[in-house]
Amino acid sequence: MAVSKITEVQAGSTGRRRITILGATGSIGTSTADLVARNPDTFDVAVLTANRNVADLAALARDLRPDIAIVADDASYNDLKDALADTGIEVAAGSDALVAAAREPVDMTVAGIVGAAGLDATLAAIQQGSVVALANKECLVCAGDLVLEECAQSGATLLPLDSEHNAIFQVFETENADDVEKLILTASGGPFRTWTQEQMAGATPDQAVAHPNWDMGRKISVDSATMMNKGLELIEAAYLFPVDSQDIDVLVHPQSVVHSMVAYTDGSILAQLGPPDMRVPIAHALAWPARMKTPVERLDLAAIGSLNFELPDNERFPAIALARHALELGNGSTAVLNAANEIAVQSFLDNLIGFLDIAKLVEKALDQVVARPVQTLNDFRDLDTETRAVTESLVKLVS
Numbered sequence: 001m002a003v004s005k006i007t008e009v010q011a012g013s014t015g016r017r018r019i020t021i022l023g024a025t026g027s028i029g030t031s032t033a034d035l036v037a038r039n040p041d042t043f044d045v046a047v048l049t050a051n052r053n054v055a056d057l058a059a060l061a062r063d064l065r066p067d068i069a070i071v072a073d074d075a076s077y078n079d080l081k082d083a084l085a086d087t088g089i090e091v092a093a094g095s096d097a098l099v100a101a102a103r104e105p106v107d108m109t110v111a112g113i114v115g116a117a118g119l120d121a122t123l124a125a126i127q128q129g130s131v132v133a134l135a136n137k138e139c140l141v142c143a144g145d146l147v148l149e150e151c152a153q154s155g156a157t158l159l160p161l162d163s164e165h166n167a168i169f170q171v172f173e174t175e176n177a178d179d180v181e182k183l184i185l186t187a188s189g190g191p192f193r194t195w196t197q198e199q200m201a202g203a204t205p206d207q208a209v210a211h212p213n214w215d216m217g218r219k220i221s222v223d224s225a226t227m228m229n230k231g232l233e234l235i236e237a238a239y240l241f242p243v244d245s246q247d248i249d250v251l252v253h254p255q256s257v258v259h260s261m262v263a264y265t266d267g268s269i270l271a272q273l274g275p276p277d278m279r280v281p282i283a284h285a286l287a288w289p290a291r292m293k294t295p296v297e298r299l300d301l302a303a304i305g306s307l308n309f310e311l312p313d314n315e316r317f318p319a320i321a322l323a324r325h326a327l328e329l330g331n332g333s334t335a336v337l338n339a340a341n342e343i344a345v346q347s348f349l350d351n352l353i354g355f356l357d358i359a360k361l362v363e364k365a366l367d368q369v370v371a372r373p374v375q376t377l378n379d380f381r382d383l384d385t386e387t388r389a390v391t392e393s394l395v396k397l398v399s
C-alpha cells in the first residue's frame with residue numbers, strides 16, 4: 001500500500017529540489033507555482049506543461065524559468081515558441097513530448113493535469129522512481145492497480161495532494177494501521193447542498209461551478225456539485241490507505257475546515273484542520289517530511305465559531321453510492337465510472353444535458369459496459385474508449 005511505502009522512503013535531499021509541474025496553468029498548477037516562486041532558494045523548475053493555454057504557460061515560464069515548457073496541443077507550438085523566443089527556454093508540443101518530459105529525472109513531480117488525460121504523464125513520472133505529489137485523482141480511479149504496481153516497480157513515492165487524502169496522510173499512524181477503525185472523508189456538500197431535486201434539475205453550469213469554499217477547475221467543481229468528487233475520493237482513499245472500502249465514511253462538513261479524519265480503536269479521532277486553500281496540502285507535500293511557510297490566511301476558529309457535520313443525502317446525491325458500487329464491483333468498473341463521468345460532466349458544461357442527468361448517465365454506463373480488469377495501459381484505453389462511446393450515445397438520447 002502506498003502509505004506504508006511513504007514512510008520507508010527518504011525524502012530526497014534537504015537542499016535544492018528539481019520539480020516538474022504537470023498541468024501548471026490549472027488551479028493546482030498555479031497554487032504550486034505560487035509556492036515555488038516564493039522559495040527560489042529551494043526549487044529549480046525542470047518542466048512546466050499545459051494543454052493549450054499558451055499565454056498563461058509563457059507567463060509562468062518567464063517567472064519560474066523551467067528548462068522546458070510544453071503544450072499538449074500540437075497546434076499551439078508556434079505560439080509558445082514565439083512567446084518564449086527571447087528566453088532561452090526550450091519549448092515543445094504534443095502528448096508524446098509531454099510524456100517524455102514527465103519521464104525526465106527530477107526530485108518531485110506535481111501531477112496536476114485533470115482527468116484521465118493525465119494518466120500517461122503521471123505514469124511516466126512514477127516510472128522515474130522519485131516523489132509524485134498526486135492531485136490527479138482520476139489516475140487512481142481509472143487505473144489504480146496499474147499506478148500502484150508502477151510505484152512498486154520503480155520505487156516511486158506517492159504523496160496525496162487532494163486535501164482530504166493529504167489530511168489523512170498527516171494523521172494516519174502507519175505503525176498503528178491495524179488499529180485504524182475508519183477513515184472519515186469530509187465533504188463541503190458543494191453549491192447545491194441545500195437545494196431540492198427540482199432546483200437541481202434546472203441548475204446551470206455557472207451555478208454548478210460556483211463552489212462555496214474552494215476555487216477550482218471547472219471539471220472538479222461540477223464533480224463537487226454532484227458529489228461525484230467525494231465518490232472519486234472514496235476510490236482514491238481505498239488505493240492510498242490500507243483500509244477496507246466499507247471502513248471509509250463520508251461526512252458533510254459545510255465549512256471545509258476539517259479536511260478529513262482517522263478514527264482509531266481506542267475511540268480517538270485525529271483530524272487535520274486548515275483554511276480552504278490548496279497551498280496548505282501542496283506545501284505539505286512540497287516540503288515533506290519537513291514543513292514550509294505559506295502565506296495563506298490563518299484559521300480563526302473563534303471567528304468561525306462552530307463546525308457542523310451531517311450525513312450526505314444519498315437520494316439527492318446518488319454519485320457517492322455509484323462510486324462505492326463501482327469500487328466494490330472492481331475489475332475496471334471504476335474506470336467505467338470515471339470515463340462516463342468525464343463525458344457526462346463535459347456534456348453538462350456544453351449545455352447538452354441537465355445537471356441531474358450526470359449521475360443518471362454514469363449509472364447507465366455502468367450497467368451497459370462490461371467491465372474488465374485494467375492491468376495495462378492498453379486495457380485501460382480499450383475500456384475508456386468504449387465507455388466514452390457508450391456515454392456519448394446516451395447523451396444523444398437525452399439531448
Ligand code: NAD
Nearest residue numbers: 023025026027028050051072113114117135136137216217
Ligand atoms: P484545471 O482545469 O484548473 O487545470 C487542469 C490542468 O491540466 C491545466 O493546466 C490544463 O492545461 C491541463 N490539461 C487539461 N487537459 C489536458 C490534456 N488533455 N493534456 C494535457 N494537459 C491538460 O484543474 P484543477 O482544478 O487544477 O484540477 C487538476 C487535478 O487536481 C484534477 O484531477 C482534480 O480533481 C485535482 N484536484 C484539484 C483540486 C483543486 O483545488 N483544484 C483539489 C484536489 C484535487
Ligand code: MG
Nearest residue numbers: 162163164233
Ligand atoms: Mg478533495
